[in-house]
Amino acid sequence: MSTKLQAHNAEEAYLDLLKKCLLGTILSDSEEYHRLQLVRGSWKAKVYAPIGKLLALKSYYVHKRMTITPEMYENGLFWPASGLTMIGQKRLDNVHQCLKTALEDGIEGDVIETGVWRGGTTIFMKAVLKLYGSEKQLFVADSFAGVPKPNPELYPADAEEERAEAFYKFDQLAIPLETVKASFRRFGMLDERVTFLKGWFKDTLPTAPITRLALMRLDGDLYESTWDALINLYPKLQPGGFCIIDDYGGIPACKKAVHDYRDQNHISEPIVAVDTSGVYWRRAQ
Numbered sequence: 001m002s003t004k005l006q007a008h009n010a011e012e013a014y015l016d017l018l019k020k021c022l023l024g025t026i027l028s029d030s031e032e033y034h035r036l037q038l039v040r041g042s043w044k045a046k047v048y049a050p051i052g053k054l055l056a057l058k059s060y061y062v063h064k065r066m067t068i069t070p071e072m073y074e075n076g077l078f079w080p081a082s083g084l085t086m087i088g089q090k091r092l093d094n095v096h097q098c099l100k101t102a103l104e105d106g107i108e109g110d111v112i113e114t115g116v117w118r119g120g121t122t123i124f125m126k127a128v129l130k131l132y133g134s135e136k137q138l139f140v141a142d143s144f145a146g147v148p149k150p151n152p153e154l155y156p157a158d159a160e161e162e163r164a165e166a167f168y169k170f171d172q173l174a175i176p177l178e179t180v181k182a183s184f185r186r187f188g189m190l191d192e193r194v195t196f197l198k199g200w201f202k203d204t205l206p207t208a209p210i211t212r213l214a215l216m217r218l219d220g221d222l223y224e225s226t227w228d229a230l231i232n233l234y235p236k237l238q239p240g241g242f243c244i245i246d247d248y249g250g251i252p253a254c255k256k257a258v259h260d261y262r263d264q265n266h267i268s269e270p271i272v273a274v275d276t277s278g279v280y281w282r283r284a285q
Contacts, residue, residue, distance in 0.1 A: 015096065015127065015131070018124060019096075022083060022084045022120035022123060022124055023085060024080035024083025024084075027082060030068055031068060032065075032082070033063040033081060034066055034081045035062070035081070037170070040169045040170070072088075073088060074089045074275065075088045075090060075276045076275070076277065077276075079172065084117075084118040085117065085119075085124070087120075087121055087219075087246060091246065092121065094244065094280060095121060098244060098280060099242075100128065101242075103129075107238055107239075107240045108212050108238050109136070109211075109236070109237070111125055111213070112138070112217070113139075113218075114142070114205070114217070114218050114233070116219070117142075119175075119183050123189050126138050126189040127189060129193075135193065136193070137194075137195055137210075138194050139195050140194060140196045141197040141229075142180075144174070144176055144177040144198050146168055146174030147167040147170075147221055147222070147225075149166075150224070154224070155223045157257065158222050158223045158224055177196060177198055202228045205229060205232035210233070214237075214240075214241045215241060215242045215244070216237055216243055216244070218230070218246060219246035221247050221253075221254060222253055222254065223253035223254065223256055223257040224257075226253075227260070230257065230258070234261070241283050243281055243282075243283065245258055245279050245280065246277065247277060249278065250277040258271075
């Protein structure tokens with residue numbers, strides 16, 4: 001076996017192991033124990049919260065056992081207890097392939113994810129950039145305070161996202177910036193080429209120090225968040241660059257934002273499905 005092939009195999013093995021760590025499958029691929037997380041304002045929260053506070057005084061916590069199926073892992077159909085990304089194997093493989101192609105094809109510009117949760121996907125992006133010796137900047141954009149409350153007056157498509165289990169009511173989606181930075185440090189991925197953009201996309205993206213993009217991955221859930229990311233970032237996506245949308249197949253409001261933007265800007269590149277939720281397309285060269 002040639003030295004070049006050995007190096008390639010070692011890199012692929014490293015990235016495969018990293019994926020398992022970030023997805024949380026390194027410990028088990030069949031079950032997890034989740035600390036009980038309740039929807040803010042729900043009757044369950046009102047009943048269980050006082051019990052939880054009493055137990056916490058003695059460092060006891062209520063956990064729920066979850067049986068995880070291969071389909072759930074492949075398609076990112078649950079929020080992992082220990083994993084740092086919830087996008088599943090197929091969508092993480094898609095990030096890998098798109099970024100690898102952009103680097104090998106010499107596509108100019110930086111890389112961004114909008115909506116990062118615990119930061120796992122961006123940590124993986126940074127690992128790929130380091131393996132290729134790339135000097136591209138990685139932008140990590142998030143409120144670091146959870147999902148914004150829908151504004152149906154300005155964005156009617158988001159009206160249906162104002163529901164009993166709306167995303168903005170889940171406190172477990174609000175991961176502090178310092179927690180995400182700490183995860184970058186643990187994996188050895190925090191350096192001067194990682195830039196964090198903290199705040200709502202409508203406030204941070206218009207003035208972000210981004211001139212060109214080789215890859216943009218949008219995971220904003222709502223119409224508003226997806227729209228804000230598209231109008232501010234897509235004009236900077238270079239020919240041959242990749243646009244990845246996480247929630248296209250799972251949230252109708254996100255899908256509508258994508259098609260409204262594509263229609264208004266006469267974007268005709270075919271949309272390619274990744275799994276039950278994620279899609280991508282490559283900007284024409």
